[in-house]
Amino acid sequence: MIDIIIKSLTGESSPQEDVLLNEWRSESQLHEQEYLDMKEIFSMTGEYEPVDFKPNAELAFQKHLALLEEEPVVEEEKPETITRSIAPEEKSTKVFTLRRISAVAAIAVILIAVTFLFDNFTTNTITSKQGIQYVSLDDGSSIWLDEGSTLKFKDGFGTDHRNIELDGKAYFKVNRNENLPFNISANEDLGVSVLGTEFTVDGISETPFVAVKSGKVKVSENGSTEILEQDEKVLVTEGKLSRETTSMEDFTWRNTQLSFDNSSIDQVIDDLNLFFGEKLTLKKDDKVQDCPLTAGNLKDMSFENIIKVLEVAYDIKAEQQENGKLQIHITNCK
């Protein structure tokens, strides 16, 4: 019964369990008291603050400075070839002295100014000034924001509402939440509403469109509505919605940053997961270490073709798992 009490307190109990719990509680005063004790203890855990943990900001800042001094200059674009790195001792281009900092994937950083923020602003905006930027939101959703595009949302996003204004183009991977529909307004009249799904919204090109990768999306424009499912697309022409088939480009446009320069296979898998949404797990046999990979510009490649690239580079077996993910099993780095 204690297990059921705990589940109920965390909001994870099933309706049947709730019924059992209530019956048990009303059986005796002792039971009721036990329940209340547990509830009290549980609520006190919510106020937990770590006692002895005193992070040292000054020291961390100094370490960061030291790191900045070591870094090489911006890298150049690699040609579109795929090569395997042979010598495991070969130093990666970035050297970190801090504990457990893993190698960063090759994303060229170009210098412009940044605007920092202040904490009590009611409308929040995030703009990609260069390249395609990955943003994650408070509700766990992920957005890939095209260059020059802006997201706007008011305070309380994730808790009170999930309303987003998009100025431009973005790929959305929306975390499922039946209680808070995720609403996007792009342009003035184009609206998108979802509970949890993946899709592209382009509000900026001459023919704005919404293309759905998975899930169900409701699109409205000027009063007319369409409900799209997987691989369905709708264009906005002259204020009206018209259906069309999707193309790979509708979803692969965000791959332009997929370039690897001597990145470990772990990093490669991480980046692929970031772009395609947690579809891969990695299993390395004992003798397999970093398995560095150099591959330029995997843009325009579908997920399936990129997996084929990996198969060419290493001895891998790609196995579909029960949980729907693809396991990349590496037995050898050739």
Add this chain to the structure above:
Amino acid sequence: MSQSDTTLVKDLASSPETVLKTLYEKYYSYICHVVYKMVGDSGTAEDIAQEVFVEVWKRKDAIEINASLKGYLRRTAVNKTLNHLRKKKLELDDGGDELGAVSYDGASSQQKLEAQDLKEIIHKTIDSLPERCRIIFGLSRFEELSYREISEKLDISIKTVENQMSKALKIIRASVKNAYLE
């Protein structure tokens, strides 16, 4: 806009280091705490927090944020931490669980006598939960992830999440009872 933030913006071009230092002063401790509540280990918390700052600083020129910087840092930190925890998957997942040691064995009886406050007992117990237990409890209680979310994001079974949550609260309850019996 607070006075210090206006100065921040002006200083960026001329002395980015000053800006970086202010960032650390304002938000490092907060981010450390966010991560700590999820992982329960101070070394790991500082490592991950540092990675967050390094990564955000690298990207600062490619992205313009007129939103809560605190929120942006926090989201990046949560993502990074979940990523880190997912890699520890093998140590976290156990399917079934040994429901053995559910007693609070961290503090000596001297400490128990000194920890008058009930809250303090509970906090100390949380601090000394077994690692796997501590992590999952932290994600559910402080980061407010559902069991399903925890199991998906960490790639472990829901059963493991249930077991560890149960274990955590049983240990906490046991330590409270222990303290009052002393």
